[in-house]
Amino acid sequence: MSMFSKIKEINDLRSQAKELENALSQLSITQTSSDESVRVTMTAKMEVTELTIAPETSAEIIKETINAAIIAAQRKAAEHMRTSGGLNFPGLS
DSSP states (O other), X not given: OOHHHHHHHHHHHHHHHHHHHHHHHXXXXXXXXXXXXXXXEEETTSOEEEEEEXXXXXXXXXXXXXXXXXXXXXXXXXXXXXXXXXXXOTTTO
């Protein structure tokens, strides 16, 4: 394989990574506590985009809801990567 082919592969991988990053930033998950006192919305990249907490909410409920949102966002990101094929690394498929 020539050097130019390898450079093209690297550029293709870079492009695929950017597309995946953009797709993940557009995915979001909202998790609400069972008593609806906490609601957190996160992207699949683990960025919190919205957090609503009722004033009387305990720290434990806040922690549980945020942890559940993180897990849900990770699952959604993994599912998206699985269904979209993720990155196509040459020689690893």
